[in-house]
Amino acid sequence: MFEDVVAGLPPWLVTGVLLGLCGTLVVAGAFLAAEWLIPGEQQRQRQRRSGESRRRMEFREYLDAIDEPYAEGHVVEGQRVAFYLPERDVAITFDPKAYYRIDRSETTAILVEHEVPGSALGSRLPFEVPDVSFGRRDGRSRVDPITAAFAELGVSAGASVDEVKRAYRRRVKDVHPDQGGDEDEFKRVREAYTLAKEHAD
Missing domain, CATH: 3.40.960.10 (VSR Endonuclease)
Known part of the structure; x- marks a missing residue:
């Protein structure tokens, strides 16, 4: 039945519709490529x-x-x-x-x-x-901020996004000021979550 309807249409209309669909796909592909190659405002804010x-x-x-x-x-x-x-x-x-x-x-x-x-x-x-070697006081090498972020949440570096989210929810229950936690520690946990989520597998 569909073939009968298409066969009854003028060839110029069918060609126009097909060209329109192809053009739409090309433009959509260009927008997706641009979004991937050129960071948008939201991505720039996340990076900041x-x-x-x-x-x-x-x-x-x-x-x-x-x-x-x-x-x-x-x-x-x-x-x-x-x-x-x-x-x-x-x-x-x-x-x-x-x-x-x-x-x-x-x-x-x-x-x-x-x-x-x-x-x-x-x-x-x-x-x-005072002159200090920037990093840990025990003389060992400086801790990578990304590794420190995962450690703050209690998960291993390279944990999945879901693991990072679960760990963050657990930590927030302990450190949230509304639950009697320390505000500075709560901020550290939030910052660690932001950083760890961006580098999670």
Whole structure:
């Protein structure tokens, strides 16, 4: 029956419909290829968040290595900063707006670009820092941030996305501030989850 209907149509209409379908497939393929080759805004934001998560882990490692107490996500002059060093009254932020608002106060503000590695933080601090080999204090080589993210969730590096999600849900139950957990630890777990999910198998 379908063949009869198609046979009853003018040849130019059938050819036009087939060419239209082929053109649609070509355009759809081009869009898919462009999406894969050229990162969109969402992918750029994911990469930026991933870079910031790695940077925060590196800053934590560095501040731990120089034995400097810090608080994460602390509010200074109404602005939430990445790290606050309470003994030195120093705020470290990735946000230029927060930097300029804090810089007008007595607190020393440090603006850090997302690309700055943790090892370079010492040169920006307004006080003398001890020479340390960046990384672990026991002399062993520095822990890779991705490996550290998997370890924070309690799964092995290269775990599947589902394993990472399950581990994250378990950890959040223990560390969520609403459940009596520590806010800094909760933030570390969230950042570890973001990083581990992007590198899961």
